[in-house]
Amino acid sequence: MIVRPGCAIFLAATMPELPEVETVVRGLRASLPGRTILDVRLGKSDFVDDPSALGDCLPGTRISDVTRLGKFICIVLESLEKSLGPESISAPRLNLIIHLGMTGQLTVRPASDPVAPHTHCFFALDDGRELRYTDIRRFGRMLIVPESRMAEFLGHLGKEPLQIGPDEFCRDLGSRRARIKALLLDQRVLRGIGNIYADESLFRSRIHPAQIAENLGKKQLLALRRAVREILTAAIRLRGSSISDYVDANGKRGEFQQRHRVYQRTGKSCFRCRGKIRRVIVAGRSSHFCPRCQPAPRSREK
DNA sequence: CTTACGGCCTGGGTGC
DNA sequence: TGCACCCAGGCCGTAA
Numbered sequence: 352m353i354v355r356p357g358c359a360i361f362l363a364a365t366m367p368e369l370p371e372v373e374t375v376v377r378g379l380r381a382s383l384p385g386r387t388i389l390d391v392r393l394g395k396s397d398f399v400d401d402p403s404a405l406g407d408c409l410p411g412t413r414i415s416d417v418t419r420l421g422k423f424i425c426i427v428l429e430s431l432e433k434s435l436g437p438e439s440i441s442a443p444r445l446n447l448i449i450h451l452g453m454t455g456q457l458t459v460r461p462a463s464d465p466v467a468p469h470t471h472c473f474f475a476l477d478d479g480r481e482l483r484y485t486d487i488r489r490f491g492r493m494l495i496v497p498e499s500r501m502a503e504f505l506g507h508l509g510k511e512p513l514q515i516g517p518d519e520f521c522r523d524l525g526s527r528r529a530r531i532k533a534l535l536l537d538q539r540v541l542r543g544i545g546n547i548y549a550d551e552s553l554f555r556s557r558i559h560p561a562q563i564a565e566n567l568g569k570k571q572l573l574a575l576r577r578a579v580r581e582i583l584t585a586a587i588r589l590r591g592s593s594i595s596d597y598v599d600a601n602g603k604r605g606e607f608q609q610r611h612r613v614y615q616r617t618g619k620s621c622f623r624c625r626g627k628i629r630r631v632i633v634a635g636r637s638s639h640f641c642p643r644c645q646p647a648p649r650s651r652e653k
Numbered sequence: 654c655t656t657a658c659g660g661c662c663t664g665g666g667t668g669c
Numbered sequence: 670t671g672c673a674c675c676c677a678g679g680c681c682g683t684a685a
Contacts, residue, residue: 453677488663490678529656
């Protein structure tokens with residue numbers, strides 16, 4: 352892929368989870384703040400909570416920051432309307448919140464660039480570039496949340512996996528009777544972990560995905576928290592996992608897929624014990640694990 | 654209240 | 670060559 356100057360590309364192809372979204376956000380944060388949105392154009396809009404609000408509210412706002420909330424991208428927008436009084440009445444701040452779903456991509460490129468198929472949303476910027484949203488399957492989501500309602504929005508989300516402390520982690524997960532894999536995937540418990548990093552974290556901490564969280568010992572819970580932190584940190588450093596054609600701002604693929612120990616390695620041998628990696632359905636999701644390194648629950652409990 | 658599960662959304666890839 | 674089917678993550682409704 353050829354990447355021309357001024358043609359910044361931040362996209363995540365298959366299954367963007369916390370590390371992929373973080374990589375995209377870092378790219379956007381280096382490129383978007385300071386830019387003003389001039390215009391919004393929409394193609395298919397069934398993934399937008401309130402399509403007409405995009406055109407009504409966004410043109411004329413200035414991007415001040417780009418942050419990540421779990422798997423959500425948050426583009427912070429300041430109104431440019433001049434304050435009426437000498438002391439600026441707090442300008443209404445809006446947050447453009449984007450979830451990439453499974454196939455969502457955000458790109459920033461010259462408006463004259465060819466448009467990729469399945470591009471459904473165009474934000475024209477004041478420097479001749481466009482922020483574009485492309486999503487083959489439209490499992491993504493886009494919504495505007497005023498600053499006054501951000502607390503409510505965040506109320507639906509759990510804690511950041513890289514910020515939660517050991518005591519909180521043990522309390523929030525260890526008190527639950529659900530299977531641990533289901534809890535790791537539950538965005539109301541922890542925000543940002545998806546199937547890849549749940550499986551990799553469970554393998555690293557040697558916990559079977561179907562283990563009941565409540566039955567885990569404190570040492571196991573602490574090991575799991577550490578594994579989650581180490582896996583996510585390493586994945587961010589390697590700019591995420593590229594399953595197909597994910598590339599970062601410099602056109603580079605993520606590299607963490609080369610570190611996968613169990614995810615999509617069904618039938619292959621475990622790097623740790625040479626046993627065969629298995630795949631089972633837990634919490635309705637494919638779960639990859641090593642039966643020898645991650646002993647099944649209550650198979651041999653007292 | 655908590656947990657489990659099935660179905661729905663969509664379309665690329667797969668296998669027949 | 671065509672085409673039925675599988676699967677992915679989040680969400681919702683329903684059941685236990």
